[in-house]
Amino acid sequence: MKLNIKIKSIYTLDEIPNYWTNQDYVALLAAFGFADGNTIKPENLTEMLFMAIADYEPNEAAQIVLTYKLSNDLNEGQIDQLSNEMLLDKVCEEYPEIHLHKHLFSINQLLYKAFNGKFPNAKASSIQFSVLGNDSNELSKSDILKAFNSGLNESNIIKRLFGEPMTTGAKFPEAESLIWELNTKEDSTFQLITSEYLIDRESFINMEFDGEILNEEE
Known part of the structure; x- marks a missing residue:
């Protein structure tokens, strides 16, 4: 399945909203x-x-x-x-x-x-993007990362560590952990949260690109 991905916004978070109750x-x-x-x-x-x-x-x-x-x-x-x-x-x-x-x-x-900074300050990325070419809004975390592959630069850590599932029909169970949150918005728009260490603004070659999802092997 071929998709058109358009990154609408990327911003940094210092916490995951509503993680702690x-x-x-x-x-x-x-x-x-x-x-x-x-x-x-x-x-x-x-x-x-x-x-x-x-x-x-x-x-x-x-x-x-x-x-x-x-x-x-x-x-x-x-x-x-x-x-x-x-x-x-x-x-x-x-x-x-x-x-x-x-x-x-x-x-x-x-x-x-x-502790006012005695621990290292980690960051997360919130990425909002639209997807065209999909018949429904039901894309999995694995689907999203596979579709992102062509838009990420070669130094991106996910692309380097998971090259096979990102580019083939291999199963990609790690995607469930690599993407911390995935929310469906209106008009084929999605929002994901992940570690800034894994994906940040500099990770993308362009803000709009075509991606492909190969059917996962049974």
Whole structure:
């Protein structure tokens, strides 16, 4: 299937909208020793959480947030290691388990803001684009990245690491983790969120290009 892609806007985000819920903030407050979080007005939850986090050493705070969010994915040793590495490196860009990158980014940014920059400042990209040549608005994350291939420059990290699925009918399960959010807008317009490390404005050769999606092999 051949498509025409037109990039309408690319801008930088320092958080994923609505990733953290008020329920998360209340639960995290409890994890940091503040049991009455449910009595705090919603508009004050973030400020109170940052104050509670700041009472801890940065690596201790990281360990608590990592345990809250990723204890089903990581063991205690992995969490302890990450809690120290996060102070030095953008682990949300480098961790080998790419399905955790979205969560590590959001954890990193929560800690970055709570500690006024003691953690590295990671960035995400929000890309809005239109797609012509598609009969419906039902394109998967794999479809989008395959269609993007011809518009990305040769140095793009996704293109370099996943050249085969990007250019063939091979299955591309990693696309589910590489694109953090994919939303359908009106008039064949889409919006995706991913790591700025993976795709930024400089990643595109042109803002309009033709892409092709080969049917995935069974």
